[in-house]
Amino acid sequence: MDDKTASASFSLDSRSAAATGRDDYERNWRTHVGDEFPLPTFSAATAADFRLRFRATRVDDVAVTTVDGESAAQTADGPVPDTDHIRLWLVHSGAWALGSRRSTVEHTVVAGEFLLRHATGLPHFALPPRTRARCIVLPAAALFSLPLAGREVTGHSDAAEVRLLVAHATMVEEVLPELSPAGVRAARDTLVELAVAVAHRGFDDVNTRLAPALAQAAKNLAEQRLADADLSPAMLARELNVSVRTLQRAFAAGGETVTAYIRERRLESARQALSATRLTVSEIAAHWQFADSSHFSRAFKQRYGVSPTEYTRQNS
Structure with a gap:
């Protein structure tokens, strides 16, 4: 620096x-x-x-x-x-x-x-x-x-453009010491472009420099809505005032998909709930919006190598 x-x-x-x-x-x-x-x-x-x-x-x-x-x-x-x-x-x-x-x-x-x-x-x-x-x-x-x-x-x-700006500013605060000169210039230019977006109440959704900020803003919003039944790529895109395709491209730039991110965060939240609460497997599956306990158990075992019941027994 x-x-x-x-x-x-x-x-x-x-x-x-x-x-x-x-x-x-x-x-x-x-x-x-x-x-x-x-x-x-x-x-x-x-x-x-x-x-x-x-x-x-x-x-x-x-x-x-x-x-x-x-x-x-x-x-x-x-x-x-x-x-x-x-x-x-x-x-x-x-x-x-x-x-x-x-x-x-x-x-x-x-x-x-x-x-x-x-x-x-x-x-x-x-x-x-x-x-x-x-x-x-x-x-x-x-x-x-x-x-x-x-x-x-x-x-x-909570306007979409402001959320993007806040998400990007927070990322810059955290990673600035590690940025190369080119990274610093890109971080600075994105701050300016997002400020312009706030003023115009919209932004150029084909600008790839905005992809990290858009993905982070979507993740922040998803964290607040993990237990909501209507959490989906379409809902996040609507809240952030972008198309679903634009949101998917932003996640793809980081090697992720929106659906996989939501699924991973729900599984991790469910895993923590198994250790910290006395809720049943069925109750946890319902709370984190899995179709049913069988669907939850299959997804959980695929991710963590054990069933929810076995995980609870091992950590009780």
Whole structure:
């Protein structure tokens, strides 16, 4: 990795003498995020009770920051650096209030929503306690095709395009240290393309660079719906606003099929249930949507080499 690519987690707790100090916190930010993405100046009240954790990832001229705050936080009065960025805020819990001045709230992003906007300078913001959010900062020049000047794009964070963006950003955070220069460029370009997709509420489903993000978003959704009777490639494709063929191509790029992935995850969940619960084989088969106990037993034995009954006996 070069000096424009880094990822790290760091925190600051002003109440703890053992915690990272303010100077170390600022040094961490400059090291892992850089001066091109200026660190906000916080109010005195925030500095006195500052308990926030950060995950900062920089991919060339794109930065992804995850914030997990126990305390409230608010920026201080005063000028902000003049930067030309497009910002995307995704709020998981709590809220993120934004304004051009500290005393002015122009938009509040609440839990379950996102905001995409083009703004010069770092806008002032305030966070209530227990806010969890992610901010993705992109160069305006890379998204020149978007007519964002003076307007905002808002919506629900469970939108298909947002799910894809979150899935890709999470993958980048995890694998960035292992990426080659070509991999870093591809990761960066995909972040930009998915941000464009969020703005346009759609994406180019023939772009193979988006396949890993699409497959991961489908897997994330499947994990939430494993016990649902209607879980299928068609349902996942519908939820992610793509064709079944596009979804199948995304899985094929990783050497998988959608159906096989669902089957494998259901078998593994059923195996864990055999060890952790007192449910019968028939009840577990029904819960994980196998046709019947015989079908479940055959699939289980083919995968693990023993029948569900034998597995339960061995692990009781």
